[in-house]
Amino acid sequence: MTGRAPLVVVGDVLLDRDIRGVASRLAPDAPAPVVDVTDDLSRPGGAGLAAVLAARSGREVVLITALGEDRASNRVREVLDGRVRLVELPLEGSLPVKTRVLADGRPLVRIDRGGGQVGLPDAEVGRALADAQAVLVADYGRGTAQALRPLLTDSAGRVPLVWDPHPRGGPPVPGARLVTPNAAEATALCPDGGDSLAAHARRGAELAERWGAAAVAVTLGERGVLLTRPLSEAPMLVPAPYRAVGDPCGAGDCFAAVAASALADGGLPEEAVQLAVAAAAAFVSAGGACDRDLWKTSPRSASARPAGGDAFATAASVRARGGTVVATGGCFDLLHAGHVGLLDSARRIGDCLIVCVNSDASLRRLKGPGRPLNPLEDRVRVLAALGSVDAVVAFEEDTPQALLGLLRPDVWVKGGDYSADDLPEARALRGWGGQAVVLPYLDGRSTTGIADRAARAASGARSAP
Structure with a gap:
């Protein structure tokens, strides 16, 4: 172990399944493409992906999430074993499974199934958060963050807390060190103003004030990230180091995970965002969440810690x-x-x-x-x-x-x-x-x-x- 307190990731895990193939013809009974499958990969998504990305450089990571007794939950446990330490909340029902079918690298259809009710946290959850060096919340709106909201509010007053919001999730707890909405999420919350950098800067500052957050980083894809503060008119634009070509699925999780790790190491939000932008670009270029090397290779040595x-x-x-x-x-x-x-x-x-x-x-x-x-x-x-x-x-x-x-x-x-x-x-x-x-x-x-x-x-x- 590293001897340092762990990074704790809190949030909803999904099982992501990507079926990839080649489509060169249409089905004889319908105007639909026939996909000849070349790859089929099932892996943790949501908070599970964020935790794996945070742990890949050797940092000790604890993942607090809800898992059940279904096949998808067991698959998540299998993949995460040896990579992160799991602290489970009970899940009544089945873990959500999100299946994408891609042809020649382009999504054709997504199929969602499953879901359940998140149970109450136990004493182990409280101890894990009390021992955290920093906390990352990946709130996909399926109940984990809401079940832990009082504990997360307490954590935000003690250690750096990064909140990665999603449309179905709730607002961040007050006192978050950094909140990381993407452009679409920020626009949905503050719809006026268009798509200019100035409009996104105003949204970020308004959301920081609304949420009581120290800073909001609005991720803008190829344009980079705008780091804003409450009611501030001087945002910092961190451009992407290069145009990353690849599957962007999971880039937001990578950004949030690296930013949280940097804050855990004592970095400022400005430093955290710069590191996270570069890491997200590298992640997309390497194949994103569908990069088999991310899931095939052994977990990073626990003795190799990022700093x-x-x-x-x-x-x-x-x-x-x-x-x-x-x-x-x-x-x-x-x-x-x-x-x-x-x-x-x-x-x-x-x-x-x-x-x-x-x-x-x-x-x-x-x-x-x-x-x-x-x-x-x-x-x-x-x-x-x-x-x-x-x-x-x-x-x-x-x-x-x-x-x-x-x-x-x-x-x-x-x-x-x-x-x-x-x-x-x-x-x-x-x-x-x-x-x-x-x-x-x-x-x-x-x-x-x-x-x-x-x-x-x-x-x-x-x-x-």
């Missing part, structure tokens, strides 16, 4: 554009000129730089008692503030090799005067076609040396008359 940006989303975004992913690693206990020079040089090699940093426990095992000098959270914030660094991710093990197997960077960079072939990571990199390289290190700079000089200076000051 200073979602490293996996950053890597996916760069790969989707055909770019080069560069990674480096170390303790970075006291950031000095040698570190900065190495990171600047590493960033120039490719299209993004991901820094893998030792956790506090890992660093202590490596460097001995008295270390780290700076806790992980501080080290990550300093690294993430550098212009050369695109994302930071921590690992608990003694080496980053397990983490590299998940990130699969194209280039692994180390500083020093040894051969790249001597690096223990080199063999793993070759396994997926990557390359380990060594860059020259600025001589005479080291954390240990700086710490020793500081200790001698402090000792001299104490002994002076």
